[in-house]
Amino acid sequence: MVHINVLDPSASPLDYYGYELRRYREAGGLTQKQLGAIISYTGSLIGQIETARKLPTADFSERADIALGTGGLLSRLLPLVLRSQLPAWFQQVAELEARAIEIYTFQTNMVHGLLQTQDYARAVLGAVDTSKLDDRTAVRLARQRILEKENPPVLWTILSEAALRQEIGGDTVMRGQLERLLSYENNPRVNIQVLPYEVGSHAGLTGSFTLFRFATDPAIIYTEGYGMGHPTANPETVKDCSLRYDHLQAAALSLRDSAELIRRVMEERYGEQQL
Template identity: 75%
Template structure:
């Protein structure tokens, strides 16, 4: 007899997802293997998701919704499940990303997570520890679904030139990452400006930070430490960081010139070279 774990749907979003998946499957009169055959996944995968031992993918959720006629429930639950798997200290930030109408970020040494490619994500997260790397990478990438909302946020990234030249993951990964940044060149909702080395001393020397703005909530400033996140709506801090961001954006290259520098670095530093 198959050992069926009893899930408490209130324990976590992942448990709730598994509970609902099992409930709909059983209501349809399907075994795990039969559902797996229909959605092109193994019965084992279905079982692991139902018992909260495996994270569902978006594709798995969409196929299960279609097969079980859930009205899109599992697909709607998927972002919540993925956010719940982020480090506890970062979950509040992920919520801010979802609710923001505008996100303005300055990044010193690394591309912001919302614009990272899968290969770049794996290189960043696997630098010291590759345990559970597939799931951890999927969780980070799932944050990018905010750009698929009916009303996505305006995203503005001022990026130090250092982040373009820091060869995370090697030349191939960096070529792909920089090429990905270039895909937003003509997207008015996702803007990338590069702060060149030639700018010298600038308003962001104290470190990376992000501003979250919305129509109904106060502006939030987010800074990150080692294994921790600090958010504040303190008016003085918000005023100071907003001023700093305005100066950074003014000192950075234009969007067009930033794309030109990205292309230059991609070709000169990470291009194919024949010996």
């Protein structure tokens, strides 16, 4: 007799996803191998997803939804599944990103996660820990779906020039990352400014921070340390960081000049111009 793992669907979003996948597959009278043949995935992978040992992808979810007639259930579950795989201390931040109508962020040394390419994110996440790197990269990139919503938040990013020049992942990765930044040049909901070296002393010297604004709830400031995050709605902190952000915006290059600097760095430091 084949042993079948019994999943507790209440254990986690990933367990619930696996439970529903198995339930729909069995209701359709399909083996894992048969379903795999239909959706062009291996039966082994389906078994791993059903037993919560492997993360599903958007492509897998869409194909399985169609093949099993779930009405899109698995695709709707996927964002919850991926968010649950973020470090526990960061899950609240992902929820803030998903609810915010405006996100203002200042980054000192690297591109914000909402704007990272797959290769850049992989290089960042793998700098110290290479375990489950594919899954961890997919989870980070899943956060970017908020920019594809029908009514996405306004994202305003100020990058220190250091973030353009800190070579993460090598020339090819950096060129691709700077191309990604330039791809938002004509998107009014994603605005990128660069704080050039020549500014010298500035209001963000104490470190990176992000300001979230919501339709009705109070604004929240988020700062981050090693393995921990610090969200706060303290009015004085929000007021102070909002003022700091205003000064950073005033000191940073304009949107057009920022794009030109990104192009120049991409050409001079990482190779030929692509955009």
